[in-house]
Amino acid sequence: MGTLYLRGKTWWIKYYHNGEMVRESSGSAKKMIAKELLAKREADIAYGRTPGVHFEKVLFKDLAEDFLRDYRINKKRSLARADLCVRKLKRSFGRDSVPAITTPRINQYIEMRMEEGAANATINRELSALKRMLNLGAEQTPPLVDRVPKIKMLQEDNVRTGFFEHDEFLGVRDALPDYLQGFVTFGYKYGWRFQEIAGLTWAQVDRDRWTARLEVGTTKNKAGRMVFLDPELIEIFKTQWKQRSKHINILPYVFPNRRHTGKIVEIRFAWKNALKEAGVSYKLFHDLRRTAVRNMVRAGVPENVAMRVSGHKTRAVFDRYNIVDERDLLMATELREKYLAKCCGHNLGTISGLEQNTQIGCGDGQNRNRSGL
Secondary structure, X not given: OOEEEEEOOEEEEEEEEOOEEEEEEOOOOOHXXXXXXXXXXXXXXHOOOOOHHHHHOOEHHHHHHHHHHHHHHOOOOOHHHHHHHHHHHHXXXXXXXXXXXXXXXXXXXXXXXXXXXXXXXXXXXXXXXXXXXHHHHHHOOOOOOOOOOOOOOOOXXXXXXXXXXXXXXXXXXXXXOHHHHHHHHHHHHHOXXXXXXXXXXXXXXXXXOOEEEEOOOOOOOOOOEEEEOOHHHHHHHHXXXXXXXXXXXXXXXXXXXXXXXXXXXXXXXXXXXXXXXXOOOOOOOOHHHHHHHHHHHHOOOOHHHHHHHHOOOOHHHHHHHOOOOHHHHHHHHHHHHHHHHHHHOOOOOOOOOHHHHHHHHHHHHHHHHHHOO
């Protein structure tokens, strides 16, 4: 049974939860308000719920730290991205307690980020981080979050449009430093992700069969992968192996960085300069992945095999990467016409009644004009 008491001009309540005494200010000089607050707290305890005062003591920064800790424990590769999201969210919610993070407050945050020019996809990543924080808090024992507010995501354009034509790729590759040319060639031909190529070690390369593999659990979708190298890449790998023995510091990576001190981490500056020198409009390294998928499909590689090479686990994602351009559409028309010509001859015949209907249509138009219709 709780009690009420006066401290100065403000009424306070006192009650017990899990054997511990809890004191809480009603924030009011009216005894009735304190009495209602006490009744609410006692009802929460009676129904086995954690009293609201507990959640009011939990701050955004507590949820953020648990969120980042979860990334570190599970060794998620997107930790840097998660940390960036936390820093963006902290500007608006940094001093807030959990109950203050409501749907209206979240909508205000969305509006602020849109005014700053952030893309819908960027805002959605930040909202996803916030939602994950709140869900992690709700899953704790005892819970840190009473209820997760409704968070509505923004519509974003998932259509992939960036890809390289072959001459564009050759121009960019030739403009890159020597240590990156083999690196991007592998990406162009097999569509592996940047980190997958950068982290490729000689232990993952079979120099008898000339295959490269990714172990199960080391990729984004946790699936393993193996590819057979083509003649050009076999020569590139042979060159990389010879270059490896010329350095005092023997590294495990197939494509080490320029100084031969570790794996390749960042190529943004060299990539940007190569695009400029080659006269190619801005493209992402990830566009090599889209290009590899498109080229394999164009070459007639069965789509299930192409998915195994590139590492796409679901058909929906693969289809987004299998970009169709005007040349593909033109090719479809030409192939259809060749097929029909082979089966039926070049002229399929005149559609019955088409010419007559066209003439009738013209006459009807004249009649309608005369009748005022």
